Amino acid sequence: MPILETHEVSVRFGGHLAVDAVNLAVEEGVITGLIGPNGAGKTTTFNVITGLQAPTGGKVELAGRDVTKVSAHKRARLGVARTFQRLELFGSLSVADNVLTAAELNKQAGLAPSAVVEHLLGRVGLTDVANRRADSLSTGNARLVELARALACRPSVLLLDEPASGLDDDETDRFAEILSELAADGLAILLVEHDVPLVMRLCREITVLNFGSVLAHGTPVEIQSDKRVIEAYLGQGPDVGAAS
Secondary structure (H helix, E strand, C coil): CCCCEEEEEEEEECCCEEEEEEEECCCCEEEEEEEEECCCCHHHHHHHHHHHCCEEEEEECCCEECCCCCCCCCCCCCCCHHHHHHHCCCCCHHHHHHHHHHHCCCECCCCCCHHHHHHHHHHHHHHHHHEEHHHHCCCHHHHHHHHHHHHCCCCCCCECCCCCCCHHHHHHHCCCCCCCHHCCCCCCEECCCCHHHHHHHHCCCCEECCEEEEEEEHHHHHHHHHHHHHHHCCCCCCCCCCCC
C-alpha cells in the first residue's frame, strides 16, 4: 500500500485549471519521479501534497489517512517534508545551525538535537563544513544542507523540487548516491527534476504531467519510449534513453 496518494487532485486559479485530476502513488523505499515541461503543474501538485495549496477537488492521503484539510505544519508533524526550487537556507547561520533549527522542532526521545545534526551532516558529507556560514557554500553543498534539514524533520515522505538544479556532474552523482541510500533505508521520495538522466537512473516509477494532467505513467523504460512524452517533453535529443 502506498504511503502517499493523491486522488483526482485538481487546482483551479480563476479560469485556469493548473492541475487536473492528478493521481499519484508513492511507496516506502521507492524514489518516484514527477516530470514534465515548465508550467505542467508539478510544483502546484507538491504544494497540495504539503498543504501549502488547497485543492479545488480531490484528496490527499498519507498512510491511508485523508489529510486534505490538514494544515502544512501538521502534515510536517505527520511525516511530510520537502525542499524547494529556490534555496531556502538561513544564510547568516552556520551549516550546523541550519539543520539544528529543524532538529530542535522535531526532537527525538532520548536523542539530543545536536546528536541528530552530527549524524545527518555525516550522512550527507558536510561534517567538514559544519561551522561555515550557509551563504558561503557552493550550490551543491547548499542543496545538501537543505536535504539534511528536511531529514531532521524525521519524514516518512520526502518531496524534492528540482534538487539537482545548479549542481555539476560530480555533485549530481553524489546527490544521487545519497538519495539511493535513503530509499534503501525505507524512505519514500517524490522527485521533481528536469535532469532526465538522473530521473531515469533513480526512479522506479515516473509520472509525466503536461498542461496540468497526467500524460503518462510507468517505468523509466516505458516513459522513454512513450511517443507522447517524447513529443511533449523529452524530445529527440541525446539524453533520451540515457542512464536507463
